[in-house]
Amino acid sequence: MLIALLSLIPLGYVVYMTVTTGWDTAVSLIVRPRVGELLLNTVLLVVLTVPLCLVLGVGGAWLVERTTLAGHRFWAVALAAPLAIPAFVNSYAWVSAVPSLEGIGSGVLISTLSYFPLVYIPAAAALSRLDPALEHSAASLGLGPWASFFRVVLPQLRVALTGGALLVSLHLLAEYGAFAMIRFDTFTTAIMIQFQSTFNGTAGNMLASVLVFLCLLLLLAEVRGRGSARYSRVGSGSQGIALRLPLGRYQLPAQLSLLALVLLAFGLPLALVLRWAVQGGAAVWTADEFVPALLQTLFYGVVGAAVTTVVAFPLAYLAVRNPTWFSKALELCNYVTSSLPGIVVGLAFVTVTIRLAPAVYQTTGVLIAAYVLLFLPRALVSLRSGLVQAPKELEEAAQALGTSPFLAFLRVTLRLTAPAAAGGAALVFLAIVNELTATLLLSPNGTHTLATEFWSKSSEIDYAGAAPYALLMIVLSAPMTYLLFHQSKKAAGQ
């Protein structure tokens, strides 16, 4: 309950600010040419990037899972790998290679390369699970492979695709660093600029309210897009193994295009980060600067992940074991908040703590609380799938055998959900390590995380100095990305 209330702070804050600003001022700040420019940029970005991510993500997943692609085990992991490179590191690498990158084209390029794995991972998981019986029926009815793909396979991926598309769009709305570096203005970059010129001024808040509106619109679109049809197998017997479509003479083009994609999205940024790191030499590895940044990042990552998982547990437990309108409302609140960009959550916390709770203002606790709100769903999703697999009956059996309810819960349910909890925690950890905007706004005095240090160095175009931080972020992210990939396969395979 408390968490749900807490999670409504950012949304309530935006509404409150819009109302107290007064209608006339609000209108004059929202209805102006600059907002039109930002709206056009932001909408174009979403409209262009999301379909590209869908094509690349589904195409890649299909090649890997359903064709005789040589080395498909390797490609399966390679296509998920770009997720280990934070978008703003990707942008930094590209901009240092091609300094003239700017505007919408570059924005689409960089965000597509950074975010297509968000579609690829769920699509691959769903494809590997699809019952081939439907496709066999389609084939027996005379449908060719292409027609069968579009009319049978693709509709079954609907949930994975709308979910992936929503994730990509929310990332696009929230991204700051990557777009600031290539001089592409969206609502989030403009809010940050307003914040830097006025710290919590009215104009920034009004931009935030438009951004929140866009986020809610996307959430609604996803619910509509997902539909309510059932996709699970209902027949008896066990599921067949999908046949892999022979690629034949398409083998080489397929290999080449995947190679190009992975090189652009993963190879190039990694190579450039390494190049800058080598060019900077030993001098940029100044231990007195980057060791504290590494330790603070680890601290926030570990504590944030632990707190988020602990907070998520009762919510997931309620939702799975005791689904009522109340538990559903709780969950909804959290999803809405986590769809808000870090900058809006950050602004809200700055205002609320400075006015109502100055004692906690600029403390570690507030930053952790913001992380919890922003990343709670990542832990929730993972925990839910774990809880579903830990049947209530086992706990009841333990109680029947004389174990106290508390111990039964501890020994049975908690133990069974531990792997899922670990997976969720890893996801949250990954998100915190790469978080920039909320950290910039809320961090206690003297905080230096890898992300903020990287940002301050790369803003001064000290590319060599920034490289070690980028490298460390990638190194920390890589195992988490692998875990995420692995986990999604397992979740789909149940």
Next chain:
Amino acid sequence: MKLRKNALAGIALAATAALGLAACGSGSSAPAAGGSGGSKISGEITVYNAQHESLTKEWVDAFTQETGVKVTVRQGDDSEMSNQIVQEGAASPADVFLTENSPAMAQVENAGLFADVDKATVDQVPAAYRPSTNKWTGIAARSTVLVYDKKKISEDKLPKSMLDLAKPEWKGKWAASPSGADFQAIVAALLELKGEAATIEWLKGMKENFKAYKGNSTAMKAVNAGEVDAALIYHYYYYGDQAKTGENSKNVTPYFFKHQDPGAFLSVSGGGVLKSAKNPAAAQAFLKFITGKKGQEVLKNGTSFEYAIASNVEANPKLVPIKDLQAPTVDPAKLNSAKVTELMTQAGLL
């Protein structure tokens, strides 16, 4: 919550009173700060820093080494930090506030949040580089400059005044970083020198003509790479890059407007001690250190290439001497940052 607020206000009041008493005590109690007498100060201070992180780090390291005072730095932009201090009011964790330019200092001064600067510090800084109120002081200076590509603009085609950049013939030809405090200080000077009508007209012309970059160094890099012909920035980005590899400025030439033009504006970086400082003695000592010989020599000999202005330390010899810049006279206390962001928002630049 209310109780807590009152308690905080009480503490702040007590602190202010104590400060007042100390000030009444005698003007000569201050010299204990910094310098040779560093024995009286100790503990730690928090600096809200909008100056370049690397420059402040040099100051902080030297100061900590000399006095043992631990310094925690919060990094941000000029107006972000000034607005933050104003909102935090007496509860601000900051002891010292350092900026790149003066409008943000004026804002905190107008909110009545600065303590008087110690006389010993004031005496180190020439009157031209500090406000007459002595609520804060200049710590360094930076000159406006147009960096350009000689291959694209011949010398006779250079603008006579910064105001010319709003004319149609400059469309698409120049760059700036409007989101930065540096640029906003230039606009503040323009506002003070030419008035609101001329300023908004210039800003609207600018919106038509210029290309926006994030940060002065990025704007200069764009000139160097041939993406744009010229950029309106501060001088030391050029000299700093020249002193390193020259990688981002080898095709770039600096042009100073001179003749008291708004484009010849010399912006004063500020430093002040907050009334609510928890360790005012160490905070004052830090300010005295920065404006003292050692602090200013960091500017002369270091890699920041900002102008040294105090304690008779000369500017870095690689720079154009400060007296040759023919900067217009602007009282740094009069620069109005809130009005500037308002006008820039109105012109669609923010």
